[in-house]
Amino acid sequence: MGRLCDERVLNSTCSLQTCVNGRCDITGDGLEYCKCYDGFSGATCETGVDSCRSLPCHNGGNCTNIGSSFMCACTEDYTGAFCEIQLPPCFFQPCRNNATCVSDDTNFTCICPDSFTGKSCESSILPCDSSPCLNSGSCINADSQNFTCVCSDVFTGSICETPMNVCASNPCKNNGVCNVSLELGSEFEYSCICIPPYTGRNCETLVMTCDPSPCEGRGQCDIDQVGAFCRCYDGYQGLFCQYAKQNDTCDQGGIRCQNGGTCITLEQGEITCACSQGFTGSECEGVVALGCVPNICNGGDCLLDGSGNTRCVCPPGVSGPFCST
Numbered sequence: 001m002g003r004l005c006d007e008r009v010l011n012s013t014c015s016l017q018t019c020v021n022g023r024c025d026i027t028g029d030g031l032e033y034c035k036c037y038d039g040f041s042g043a044t045c046e047t048g049v050d051s052c053r054s055l056p057c058h059n060g061g062n063c064t065n066i067g068s069s070f071m072c073a074c075t076e077d078y079t080g081a082f083c084e085i086q087l088p089p090c091f092f093q094p095c096r097n098n099a100t101c102v103s104d105d106t107n108f109t110c111i112c113p114d115s116f117t118g119k120s121c122e123s124s125i126l127p128c129d130s131s132p133c134l135n136s137g138s139c140i141n142a143d144s145q146n147f148t149c150v151c152s153d154v155f156t157g158s159i160c161e162t163p164m165n166v167c168a169s170n171p172c173k174n175n176g177v178c179n180v181s182l183e184l185g186s187e188f189e190y191s192c193i194c195i196p197p198y199t200g201r202n203c204e205t206l207v208m209t210c211d212p213s214p215c216e217g218r219g220q221c222d223i224d225q226v227g228a229f230c231r232c233y234d235g236y237q238g239l240f241c242q243y244a245k246q247n248d249t250c251d252q253g254g255i256r257c258q259n260g261g262t263c264i265t266l267e268q269g270e271i272t273c274a275c276s277q278g279f280t281g282s283e284c285e286g287v288v289a290l291g292c293v294p295n296i297c298n299g300g301d302c303l304l305d306g307s308g309n310t311r312c313v314c315p316p317g318v319s320g321p322f323c324s325t
Contacts, residue, residue, distance in 0.1 A: 021045040039068020059083045097121045115144055135160045154189070166190045176203030177322075214240045237262060258284045279321070298323045 014024035019034035022045035026032055036045035052063035057072035061083030064071050074083035076092075089108035090101035099121035100111040112121035127147035128139035137160030138150040151160035167178035172192035179191050194203035207214075207228045210221035219230035219241035232241035257263045257273035261284030264274050275284035297312035300323035314323035 018044045021048070037068070057083050059086070094120050097124075133160050135163075171202050173203045174198045216240060237264070256283055 014026050014032050016024035016032045016034060019036075021040035022034045022036035024032055025035040034043060034045050036042070039049040039051070041047045041049065048065060049068055051065050051068065051070040055063065056070060057063040057074070059075060059078045061072040061074045061078065064073065072081065072083050074080070077087055079085050079087055086105070089103040089106065093101065094108055095101040095110035095112075097116045098113060099116065102109045102111060110119065110121045112118070115125050117123050117125050124144055126141045127145065128141050131139065132147060133139045133149035133151075135155045136152055137155065140148045140150065142148055149158065149160050151157070154164050154166050156162050156164050167190055170178065171190060172178045172194070174194070176198065177193040179193055192201065192203045194200070199205050199207055210223060210228055213221040213230075214228060215221045215230035215232075218236040219232040221228060221230055223229075230241045255263050255271055255273060257275070258279075261273040261275040261279065263271065265271055273282065273284050275281070280286050297314070298318075300315055300318065301313040312321060312323050314320070319325045
C-alpha cells in the first residue's frame with residue numbers, strides 16, 4: 001500500500017499576466033495575486049505612489065516622481081537631493097577677464113585687473129579715460145595700455161606737463177621785450193613790451209600818425225622815416241614831452257638813469273628817472289617783473305630782486321639787460 005498523504009500539493013505555477021508594476025504570486029490558499037513593487041498599489045499594481053505630495057524639494061526645486069521615489073531639479077543657485085545646499089556666488093565664475101572672485105554667503109565681488117572695470121570686470125578701461133594729458137592736451141588711445149598726448153603750441157612733454165619757452169623764438173620785433181604770463185586757468189602766453197614808436201602784438205607796427213597827437217600839448221608832433229615823434233616846447237622833454245626838463249639837480253643827486261631812462265625833476269622838486277618801457281627801478285636798472293620762467297637772459301643767470309624785478313647776470317663777453325649784446 002502507498003504512503004498516506006495528508007497535505008494538498010498546490011500548483012506552484014502563477015498564471016496572472018496583468019501585474020503592471022509588480023509580479024504574480026500565490027497565497028497559501030492557492031490564490032493568485034499581484035505583489036506590487038515599492039511605490040505602487042492596486043489589484044494590478046497600476047497606481048503609483050505620489051512621493052512629491054509632501055513637497056520635498058526646497059528653494060524652488062521641481063519634484064518628479066520616479067517609481068517609489070522622486071527626484072528634485074534644483075534652481076541654478078542650489079544643489080543636493082532636496083535642493084537644500086546653496087552654491088557659493090563664485091561657483092559659477094561670474095568674474096571675467098582673469099579677475100579674482102571674492103564672496104560671502106550671498107554676494108560676490110570681482111577684483112579687476114588694472115585695465116578692466118564693472119560688476120563682473122566686463123568693461124575695458126582705455127588709457128585716455130583718466131584724462132592723463134595736462135594743460136588742455138588731447139589724448140589719443142594707441143591701444144588698451146598706451147596713449148599719446150597731442151599738446152598745444154605752448155606745452156611739451158609726454159603728458160604736456162612742460163611749458164615751452166614761448167619767448168625763445170624772439171617774437172617781439174624792433175627791440176620789444178618778450179614777457180611770459182600765466183593767468184589762472186589759462187595757458188602760457190606771451191606779450192610784447194614795445195619801444196615807441198612801435199606797437200602791435202609783436203611790436204611790428206610803426207606809429208605813423210599825429211592824429212591824435214601823442215605830444216599832450218607840450219610839443220609839436222611830426223613824422224619822419226621812423227615814425228611819429230614830438231618836438232618838445234621849452235621846459236619839456238621825453239619821447240612824448242611828458243616830463244619837465246631836467247636841471248643840474250639830477251647830476252647833483254648822483255642819479256644815473258640806465259637803459260634809456262631819462263632823469264627828470266618832478267614839480268615838487270623830487271629827482272627821479274623816467275624809465276623806458278620794460279624797465280624799472282630808481283635808476284631803471286631792473287627789468288619789469290617778467291619772471292625767470294622761462295629764462296629771458298639768453299644764457300645768463302636770471303635773478304629776481306626783493307621787488308620781484310628781473311635782473312640778468314651775463315656770462316663773460318656778453319652784456320645788455322638781457323645778455324643779448
